[in-house]
Amino acid sequence: MIRFDGVTKTYHGNVVLDAVDLQAPAGAVTGFLGPNGAGKSTALWILVGLAQADSGQATIGGRLYRSLARPAATVGALLDAEAFHPGRTGRETLTLTCLTLGLPRRRADEVLDLVGLSRREGRQRLRGYSLGMRQRLGLAHALLGEPDVLVLDEPANGLDPQGQRWLAELLRDQAGRGVTVLLSSHQLTEVEQVADHLVIIGAGRILSTGATADLRAAHGTVADHYFALTGGADRAASARARRTAA
Numbered sequence: 001m002i003r004f005d006g007v008t009k010t011y012h013g014n015v016v017l018d019a020v021d022l023q024a025p026a027g028a029v030t031g032f033l034g035p036n037g038a039g040k041s042t043a044l045w046i047l048v049g050l051a052q053a054d055s056g057q058a059t060i061g062g063r064l065y066r067s068l069a070r071p072a073a074t075v076g077a078l079l080d081a082e083a084f085h086p087g088r089t090g091r092e093t094l095t096l097t098c099l100t101l102g103l104p105r106r107r108a109d110e111v112l113d114l115v116g117l118s119r120r121e122g123r124q125r126l127r128g129y130s131l132g133m134r135q136r137l138g139l140a141h142a143l144l145g146e147p148d149v150l151v152l153d154e155p156a157n158g159l160d161p162q163g164q165r166w167l168a169e170l171l172r173d174q175a176g177r178g179v180t181v182l183l184s185s186h187q188l189t190e191v192e193q194v195a196d197h198l199v200i201i202g203a204g205r206i207l208s209t210g211a212t213a214d215l216r217a218a219h220g221t222v223a224d225h226y227f228a229l230t231g232g233a234d235r236a237a238s239a240r241a242r243r244t245a246a
C-alpha cells in the first residue's frame with residue numbers, strides 16, 4: 001500500500017505538489033494521470049526518496065522509503081529508462097544489480113525472459129537499444145528483487161501496440177500476485193484499460209480519484225473526465241507561471 005498524506009513540494013518558489021493525498025492499494029494497478037508538468041514524476045521521486053517533501057509524507061507499507069529494511073525486495077522503480085550506462089550490455093546492467101543486492105546471477109536471465117528481451121538482446125550494449133527495449137530493461141531492473149510495490153513512470157513510452165498489450169498483461173499479473181502497482185502515464189486509453197483505480201493530478205493538486213469503473217460510470221469516458229478537469233488545471237498552471245514571472 002502506497003500513501004501520500006499532505007505532500008507539498010516547492011521548487012524555486014513554485015508549488016509543484018500542493019498537499020497531495022493519494023492511496024494506491026495492494027493487489028491493484030493505480031493509474032496516475034496528469035498533463036506535462038502536473039507533478040507526477042516529482043511525487044514518484046519523493047516516494048522513493050530521490051527528492052524531499054517540504055511537508056507531509058509519502059509511505060510504502062506505512063514506512064518512509066529510507067526506513068525500509070529491504071528496499072529492493074519491497075519497491076521496484078522505473079523512473080528513467082535512460083538512466084543506465086550506455087556502454088554496458090543489458091545483462092551486465094542487471095547482473096551488477098544482482099551482485100549489489102545479493103541476488104543469484106540467474107535472476108538476470110529470469111527477468112530478461114519475463115520482459116521479452118532475448119539472450120542476444122541481453123548481450124547488446126544499451127547504446128544500441130531502442131526506446132522500447134530500454135523500457136523493457138528498466139522494467140526487468142524494477143522486477144529483479146520480486147518487489148511488493150512497483151512504481152513506474154511512463155513505462156509504456158516507446159512501446160509499440162504489442163509492447164503495450166504485453167505491459168498491460170504483465171501489470172495485471174503483478175497485481176494478481178498482490179503487488180501494489182502505481183503507474184504514471186499520459187496514455188489515457190491504455191491506462192484506463194489496465195488500471196483498477198485512477199488518480200488525476202493537475203498543477204500539483206489531486207483533481208479526482210476513484211475506481212476506474214466508477215469514474216467511467218459517472219463521467220462517460222475517462223478521457224472526457226480528464227479533459228474537463230485538466231483544462232482548468234492547465235489554466236491554473238499558466239496563471240501561476242505568469243504570477244511567478246511578474
Ligand SMILES: Nc1ncnc2c1ncn2[C@@H]1O[C@H](COP(=O)(O)OP(=O)(O)OP(=O)(O)O)[C@@H](O)[C@H]1O
Pocket residue numbers: 011012016034035036037038039040041042043
Ligand atoms: N529538480 C527540479 N528543479 C526545479 N523544478 C523542477 C524540478 N523537478 C521538477 N520541476 C518542476 O516541477 C514541475 C512538475 O514536474 P514533474 O516532472 O513532476 O511533472 P510531470 O507531471 O511528471 O510532467 P511530465 O508528464 O512532463 O513528465 C514542473 O514545472 C517542473 O519544471
